[in-house]
Amino acid sequence: MAHEDDALEHERASWKPSPGLAVAVTDPVQPPALPPHRERITDKDPAAMKRAVRTVYTLFYLSVAASIWAVAAYMIFPIEDGQIVSIRDNNLFIGLGIALALLAIGVGAIHWSKAIMSDREFIEPRHATRGRDTTRTAVVEAFAVANEESGFGRRAMIRNSLFAALVASVIPGITLFRGLAPQNEDPVELLSHTMWKQGMRLAHDPSGEPIRAADITLGSAVHVIPEELASLGHAEGYLDQKAKAIVLLMRMLPEQITEAPDKKDWSYDGIVAYSKVCTHVGCPVALYEQQTHHLLCPCHQSQFDVSNGAAVIFGPAARPLPQLPITIDAEGYLIARSDFLEPVGPSFWERH
Structure with missing residues (x-):
């Protein structure tokens, strides 16, 4: 019996497929390919791109106007008389101004990212967590690519209107906090x-x-x-x-x-x-x-x-x-x- 087992093992080790015999080879599972890229209307129509750009900076400037309105409402609707109606109007109109200012920034930023920034799909390979000597250069290049794809550097109207909206959005808060301090008196x-x-x-x-x-x-x-x-x-x-x-x-x-x-x-x-x-x-x-x-x-x-x-x-x-x-x-x-x-x-x- 032992001789038969040895012979079987020898036969298996020495077996080779004949030249005409097809042998199935199992490959590793490949990652699925990216779906075909679908261009947006703003990618295909320059007029649509211009409308999207105008929409974004209009929203940002609307945010600036709303922030200014919140400050104006603070002065137009004073609460010094202590009346419930005055307090209600003050809170209502200041709140509406601040809410609109922040909402316009948010909607404008989302529309910018969806309609104007590059939406090309890409695969980012994983890498070791330890930084390499080339990391700094890669980061600079990544920022340069992001700037190019977003248009942040070349779309001056969007960039400047965003800066103006962000600066203006804090003015109502500064105004409200200033009102908590004693006026024209040494605290x-x-x-x-x-x-x-x-x-x-x-x-x-x-x-x-x-x-x-x-x-x-x-x-x-x-x-x-x-x-x-x-x-x-x-x-x-x-x-x-x-x-x-x-x-x-x-x-x-x-x-x-x-x-x-x-x-x-x-x-x-x-x-x-x-x-x-x-x-x-x-x-x-x-x-x-x-x-x-x-x-x-x-x-x-x-x-x-x-x-x-x-x-x-x-x-x-x-x-x-x-x-x-x-x-x-x-x-x-x-x-x-x-x-x-x-x-x-x-x-x-x-x-x-």
């Missing part, structure tokens, strides 16, 4: 003084009820406004004054507080009061963790240590929260010793 001076003054009682926000020191429990955090502010109701100037004077009141064990020598009498029996306005960009700091005595600003995660002068322990805030000096009156109500002794709010207002 440092405005933020250096609030409604707090010597003897003014601390009151609950928004009820305006005065606060007794005995009612503040250990570990609590109370939102506070000046008592006189509550009497204004929602009259003109109420929100401006509240935005500067808002305070957070907290209580801890007196021995847990580290106080600077010149601020020894700024707290009362473990009760401290700090401005709620973050010194980064002015967000309300109101998330209090009673175990660590940390205050967190929810906007950019600045953290302040209330037990150590509200010092910054994390985040982008540049300085501690301003402290309101407090004590009690003859009836046991918490009162302010004075106004804040430094400007409240973002530190950037103090830069010159």
Whole structure:
């Protein structure tokens, strides 16, 4: 049996096809070929190409006009009177201008890529992830080809109108942000003084009820406004004054507080009061963790240590929260010793 197996193996190894015998050879699977290129109407008709070019730069200039309209609407429809109709019109027309400006840029860019830029199909072979010595040259060549195919370098009207649309699109945002700043007044001076003054009682926000020191429990955090502010109701100037004077009141064990020598009498029996306005960009700091005595600003995660002068322990805030000096009156109500002794709010207002 073993001899038969050896003979069979020898026969298989020595077998060769006869000259007239066809042998099937299996080739590797080839990638499918690219489909035939279909020319667009703009490729075949110069007039259609000119119309497409005009459409694109018209959309870009329309974006410029919409951005200018958004700025004009900001001035045509002011909101200083506080009326709902004024606020509605202001938001509506500014929003329409900004939306149209961005939409025109997007539609123009898409039409440019679909109707004007080269749409020739090509195969890009894969290569090793490690760069070669010729990579820089290849990148320059790729940019040159992209410039040629897109027409960015030679189609001046499209290029210039795109630049104009992009520049104009940021103008409404700059205008709106400029409106947030005080007009014709020194912001440092405005933020250096609030409604707090010597003897003014601390009151609950928004009820305006005065606060007794005995009612503040250990570990609590109370939102506070000046008592006189509550009497204004929602009259003109109420929100401006509240935005500067808002305070957070907290209580801890007196021995847990580290106080600077010149601020020894700024707290009362473990009760401290700090401005709620973050010194980064002015967000309300109101998330209090009673175990660590940390205050967190929810906007950019600045953290302040209330037990150590509200010092910054994390985040982008540049300085501690301003402290309101407090004590009690003859009836046991918490009162302010004075106004804040430094400007409240973002530190950037103090830069010159």
